[in-house]
Amino acid sequence: MTDIAITLTVNGVVRRAKVPGRRLLSDCLRHDLGLTGTHVGCEHGVCGCCTVLLDGEPVRSCLMLAVTADGHEVTTVEGLAAPDGTLSPVQRAFAECHGLQCGFCTPGFLCTVTALLRDNPAPSDEEVLEGVSGNLCRCTGYQNIVKSVHRAAEIIAEES
Amino acid sequence: MTTKLFGEPVRRREDPRLLTGQGRYLDDLGEGSLEAAFVRSPHAHARIRDVDVSAALDVDGLVAIYTWEDLPALLAEPLPLLIPHPALTHGRTAYPLARDVVRHVGEPVVMVVARDRYLAEDACALIRVDYELLKPVVGVEQAAQSAHLVHQDVPGNVGAHLVQEVRSAAGLGAREAIEAAPHTLAFRLDIERSASMPLEGRGVYARWDADDRSLRVYSSTQTSTSVRMAIAAKLGLPLPKVEVIAPEVGGGFGVKIVHPWPEEVLVPWAAILLGHEVKWTEDRREHFVSSAHERAQVQFVRVGFDDEGRVLGLDVTILHDHGAYTPYGIIVPIITSTQLPGPYKLGAYRVEFSSIYTNTVQVTPYRGAGRPQAVFCMERTMDRIAEHLGADRTAVRAANFIQPDEFPYDQGLIFQDGRPLIYDSGDYPRSLRMLKELIGWDSFAELRERAAAQGRRIGIGVGCYVEGTGVGPYEGGHVQVTSDGRVHVSTGLTSQGQGHETAFAQIAASELGVPLERVSVVTGDTRRFGYAVGTFASRAAVMSGNAIALACRKVREKALRIAAEALEADPRDLEIVDGEVRVVGSPGVSVPLATVAVLSNPLRYAFDEEAGRATQFAGTPSFDRPPVAEGEEPGLEGRDYYSPIRSTFASGMHAAIVETDPLTAEIRILRYAVVHDCGNLINPMIVEGQIHGGVAQGVGGALYERMVYDEHGQLLNASFMDFLMPYATEVPFVEAAHLQTPSPLNPLGIKGAGEAGVIPVSAVIASAVEDAEGIRIDRMPISPSELFGLRRATEAH
Numbered sequence: 007m008t009d010i011a012i013t014l015t016v017n018g019v020v021r022r023a024k025v026p027g028r029r030l031l032s033d034c035l036r037h038d039l040g041l042t043g044t045h046v047g048c049e050h051g052v053c054g055c056c057t058v059l060l061d062g063e064p065v066r067s068c069l070m071l072a073v074t075a076d077g078h079e080v081t082t083v084e085g086l087a088a089p090d091g092t093l094s095p096v097q098r099a100f101a102e103c104h105g106l107q108c109g110f111c112t113p114g115f116l117c118t119v120t121a122l123l124r125d126n127p128a129p130s131d132e133e134v135l136e137g138v139s140g141n142l143c144r145c146t147g148y149q150n151i152v153k154s155v156h157r158a159a160e161i162i163a164e165e166s
Numbered sequence: 167m168t169t170k171l172f173g174e175p176v177r178r179r180e181d182p183r184l185l186t187g188q189g190r191y192l193d194d195l196g197e198g199s200l201e202a203a204f205v206r207s208p209h210a211h212a213r214i215r216d217v218d219v220s221a222a223l224d225v226d227g228l229v230a231i232y233t234w235e236d237l238p239a240l241l242a243e244p245l246p247l248l249i250p251h252p253a254l255t256h257g258r259t260a261y262p263l264a265r266d267v268v269r270h271v272g273e274p275v276v277m278v279v280a281r282d283r284y285l286a287e288d289a290c291a292l293i294r295v296d297y298e299l300l301k302p303v304v305g306v307e308q309a310a311q312s313a314h315l316v317h318q319d320v321p322g323n324v325g326a327h328l329v330q331e332v333r334s335a336a337g338l339g340a341r342e343a344i345e346a347a348p349h350t351l352a353f354r355l356d357i358e359r360s361a362s363m364p365l366e367g368r369g370v371y372a373r374w375d376a377d378d379r380s381l382r383v384y385s386s387t388q389t390s391t392s393v394r395m396a397i398a399a400k401l402g403l404p405l406p407k408v409e410v411i412a413p414e415v416g417g418g419f420g421v422k423i424v425h426p427w428p429e430e431v432l433v434p435w436a437a438i439l440l441g442h443e444v445k446w447t448e449d450r451r452e453h454f455v456s457s458a459h460e461r462a463q464v465q466f467v468r469v470g471f472d473d474e475g476r477v478l479g480l481d482v483t484i485l486h487d488h489g490a491y492t493p494y495g496i497i498v499p500i501i502t503s504t505q506l507p508g509p510y511k512l513g514a515y516r517v518e519f520s521s522i523y524t525n526t527v528q529v530t531p532y533r534g535a536g537r538p539q540a541v542f543c544m545e546r547t548m549d550r551i552a553e554h555l556g557a558d559r560t561a562v563r564a565a566n567f568i569q570p571d572e573f574p575y576d577q578g579l580i581f582q583d584g585r586p587l588i589y590d591s592g593d594y595p596r597s598l599r600m601l602k603e604l605i606g607w608d609s610f611a612e613l614r615e616r617a618a619a620q621g622r623r624i625g626i627g628v629g630c631y632v633e634g635t636g637v638g639p640y641e642g643g644h645v646q647v648t649s650d651g652r653v654h655v656s657t658g659l660t661s662q663g664q665g666h667e668t669a670f671a672q673i674a675a676s677e678l679g680v681p682l683e684r685v686s687v688v689t690g691d692t693r694r695f696g697y698a699v700g701t702f703a704s705r706a707a708v709m710s711g712n713a714i715a716l717a718c719r720k721v722r723e724k725a726l727r728i729a730a731e732a733l734e735a736d737p738r739d740l741e742i743v744d745g746e747v748r749v750v751g752s753p754g755v756s757v758p759l760a761t762v763a764v765l766s767n768p769l770r771y772a773f774d775e776e777a778g779r780a781t782q783f784a785g786t787p788s789f790d791r792p793p794v795a796e797g798e799e800p801g802l803e804g805r806d807y808y809s810p811i812r813s814t815f816a817s818g819m820h821a822a823i824v825e826t827d828p829l830t831a832e833i834r835i836l837r838y839a840v841v842h843d844c845g846n847l848i849n850p851m852i853v854e855g856q857i858h859g860g861v862a863q864g865v866g867g868a869l870y871e872r873m874v875y876d877e878h879g880q881l882l883n884a885s886f887m888d889f890l891m892p893y894a895t896e897v898p899f900v901e902a903a904h905l906q907t908p909s910p911l912n913p914l915g916i917k918g919a920g921e922a923g924v925i926p927v928s929a930v931i932a933s934a935v936e937d938a939e940g941i942r943i944d945r946m947p948i949s950p951s952e953l954f955g956l957r958r959a960t961e962a963h
Contacts, residue, residue, distance in 0.1 A: 029284070037197065042190070042191075044187070045365075047365040047366065047450070048885070050885055052887055055365055083185075083186065084187040101177055102177065104851050104854075106181060106185070107417075108416045109663065111416075139894050141894075142365060142893060143894075144363060146855060146862075147860070147861055149900055
């Protein structure tokens with residue numbers, strides 16, 4: 007199988023990789039680029055653990071081939087904090103509200119919620135629920151995740 | 167305790183790394199290692215006639231292919247039966263790779279190692295296994311009728327049969343007591359299979375150091391110490407040459423307590439053989455068909471009771487489906503049998519179970535571990551009694567409660583730890599009062615009427631449980647204060663998201679009087695602590711929490727002794743505050759714990775300025791005794807173990823209000839209330855999180871999750887598309903209240919909390935749906951279409 011050269015902008019950095027055509031974006035991020043914060047929970051697009059932002063929009067990186075992402079911008083959980091390491095409002099809210107336990111699904115939630123609050127900085131209860139309803143968590147029962155999203159919206163409002 | 171941290175909702179210390187993608191889970195390790203994949207049986211029951219690997223040999227990147235015939239003697243034997251029991255007369259375990267016969271879809275037959283997982287799967291796809299199909303045995307009742315056998319040498323497919331009976335005070339057996347009772351009822355209950363289903367599957371990564379002849383294995387496990395011993399035994403390695411580490415583990419919920427999995431011995435074996443690191447990461451389908459399930463039982467109940475609803479005799483016969491193998495023994499049905507009485511005094515109790523083989527994935531504990539079935543049985547029984555007598559459901563429960571002045575209360579049974587089932591403490595009447603107030607039990611009738619006036623159908627349900635937690639035999643803790651004043655805590659059991667690094671640090675910081683930031687905690691790393699049992703049965707906080715507290719007390723005592731000498735004070739006049747040992751009442755007279763650590767270790771060499779204080783020409787040593795006095799050890803550290811006389815019993819009660827759609831039969835949970843008693847709380851934020859998560863899994867089990875096997879033993883819903891785990895949209899907001907009845911059994915007065923949330927949920931939802939519909943609910947989970955079917959069946963009568 008011939009490898010294909012691709013160029014992605016990941017977390018603001020131009021990254022190059024040579025990948026087989028069948029390589030999943032999730033595997034490329036994790037194993038070719040060493041960004042293991044993006045997790046893989048089902049490999050069939052249901053659990054949402056592998057959610058990353060592609061050109062700002064949440065996508066399942068296990069349902070996309072790496073070559074499809076060629077030329078695009080990808081943000082992973084490693085790129086959510088500020089360059090100086092300050093956690094983003096969403097990350098801080100999850101810590102404050104105990105919105106994670108084992109942490110495996112967390113990167114997917116963080117990416118999803120980051121995009122959600124960018125598009126809708128003051129979501130209603132219903133909108134929060136709908137916003138996170140594509141991600142599975144087996145630990146938290148979601149209650150503190152929902153609380154985290156509202157808290158993140160508050161932090162963003164306080165800081166803007 | 168001078169630093170108040172125990173009992174505070176301290177933020178988790180795990181979170182910064184987990185929120186930034188810096189956590190290291192199994193598949194995040196071992197870049198550049200070879201990867202394994204498995205050819206697994208597509209048949210539920212078949213004889214392997216031939217394995218033809220020839221087509222796979224040309225696959226680019228292929229390194230090795232192994233079948234059972236390639237395994238060395240120790241590995242070629244069946245895997246261990248972890249928990250033998252006299253009643254488990256026909257325990258059977260699998261071979262690491264199938265030998266001759268496969269007994270469930272997903273059983274591993276061939277292991278392939280290649281340059282990466284894609285290539286390993288390419289090779290797997292080209293391996294041809296020739297099977298002779300045998301008759302599959304599916305469904306516990308069909309299996310019990312034994313038309314065909316799962317194991318040819320297990321008659322009737324019965325792996326175990328156990329009866330326990332507690333006679334009434336008057337000496338009556340349960341059946342006699344039921345015969346003599348004013349009222350009797352008999353019915354059947356059914357519970358379907360579900361599974362732990364952590365979002366991270368299993369995984370193993372092994373590194374063999376050929377120069378050192380030592381092996382390091384990382385496994386996504388709930389017990390690294392026992393995996394280590396199993397690997398050493400199976401690979402014939404000296405124990406000190408094997409280390410096992412549980413890295414970040416993405417959820418366990420019981421399934422990862424089973425060990426050694428085939429992959430846990432095969433991957434290290436291949437790493438040694440190939441002289442190269444090897445890794446295997448389970449994919450989701452593998453997790454569905456090759457790990458473990460739980461829950462499925464059929465229960466036949468007979469109960470006798472008086473006019474107040476007091477149970478005079480209860481007789482339960484359980485058919486328990488344990489799948490194709492019994493590596494974890496009969497722990498699940500034992501727990502069902504023994505936790506069934508819950509918070510109640512049953513006049514006489516008889517429980518009998520048969521644990522049955524089927525050609526399905528093996529059954530081992532999943533959060534709750536047999537208790538959800540037990541509580542479903544007991545609580546459905548309470549509701550039946552109430553219905554029969556026309557009594558309030560909570561009144562019937564209250565009439566049966568063990569009273570607060572009756573502890574310790576001996577249920578007369580032998581629990582899962584082989585020790586007497588004696589409840590240590592609790593306050594069930596108060597718990598029920600709190601719950602009724604929280605959910606508004608007494609005013610529900612008005613709510614129902616108002617809803618009915620709007621054409622809506624709502625119902626309320628209740629469920630109570632007692633959970634034996636903190637089972638032994640023991641856990642240990644090691645605490646070391648280093649000369650920089652930092653406190654290093656380690657314990658052998660593992661973590662899967664419970665926040666142990668935080669809770670154990672709170673305990674250590676409180677006990678030692680040091681700031682939380684100075685404490686670090688390591689779990690599940692045999693390099694740091696080799697003796698442990700594991701994380702299961704809501705035992706980690708109770709077992710390791712107390713062990714760490716005891717180890718800290720040893721360290722504290724030693725620190726005070728050394729500091730007393732340095733300060734020329736009486737140790738009894740000293741306290742430790744913010745990491746300083748000081749004279750009570752004279753805060754100016756103090757010595758930092760860091761200095762005490764230096765002084766605790768008499769040195770010849772000064773590696774830094776601080777260490778200079780402990781060298782042989784510093785200070786004024788006593789020439790009458792050796793630098794390390796008799797009975798002393800150098801260093802400010804301590805190790806201790808906690809081994810309880812028996813389990814400690816947490817309890818709780820849940821109530822729910824549900825709405826059922828008159829047209830579509832959709833079931834919606836409007837409110838969910840929990841009163842929970844796990845003794846003293848180390849970190850209420852973490853405990854609540856555990857409850858929320860448990861309830862969510864309970865809701866899954868009550869309304870959505872089931873393993874659908876067809877008659878051929880094919881699992882029809884082995885993906886997240888078809889196995890319906892709840893999303894945020896399906897889980898109700900949990901209103902929780904805490905009752906704290908400390909355990910008298912352990913120094914911290916704590917009880918386990920990990921499993922609690924899941925235990926009564928099916929019982930509660932069944933109770934509420936039944937109340938809304940006026941239709942008897944006796945099998946769970948219940949889907950809208952099943953409820954619709956029940957309505958039709960009821961109308962037809």
